[in-house]
Amino acid sequence: MTAGRAAARAALVLAALLCSFAGWTYAQTRGGEDLAHARAREAVLADATRRVAELTSFDADDPGAARESWLRASTGALREELARAGAGTGPTARARVTAAAVTALDRRAGTAELIATVEVETRPEGEGAAHTERKRLEALLDRTGGGWKPRSLAAVPVGGER
Incomplete structure (x- = not known):
């Protein structure tokens, strides 16, 4: 050779x-554990982003539909509070999550935490001009049969706010 x-x-x-x-x-x-965890984080982020936007939006022309959307998007104590609150009234608000991150995830327990920045455009009834504001929110989430849903949603102070 x-x-x-x-x-x-x-x-x-x-x-x-x-x-x-x-x-x-x-x-x-x-098939590794790291990949499974990353996929779970992606699922939490996708579900929570959509649901936070739903929970911070309101259609003044159809408050009943807005309330039903809130109930479908939430679970636990938050859902119970929304169910007791009724349909409500107010200006139309359209929310868009501009940034979000999963800050904690326990796949075994089926719990997660998310922080999000939301841009909310509010249109008063009548001829008033729209007003846009940014909010920072923190959500505690539970895994449900319908995906990840907030069980609590709270404002996070920005800068010197308290």
């Missing part, structure tokens, strides 16, 4: 070993 053939065989064996190792590493990572 020539030196060239031996080098080619050695390179082929080395390439096969590297491909095998890469495949094994990918399989370990794909």
Whole structure:
């Protein structure tokens, strides 16, 4: 056997070993605990972002539908409080979550915490001009059959506010 053939065989064996190792590493990572935790965080973030926006929006033209949306978007003590509160009245408010982060996640217990910045555009009844304000909110979440839902939602003071 020539030196060239031996080098080619050695390179082929080395390439096969590297491909095998890469495949094994990918399989370990794909099924790993870190990946499962990251996917759970993504699910919390997606559900909570949508639900925080729903809970901070209000349609003055259809307060009953707004209340039903709030009830579907919440769980626990928050849902009970919203159910007792009734439909309410007020200006139309459209909320959009501009930034959010999962600050804690316990997959085993089915609980999570989220902090979010929400931009709320309020349109008073009649001809008044719209007003936009930013709010920081903290949500405590529970995993339910319908996804992750806030059980509490509270304002977080910004800067020197108390």
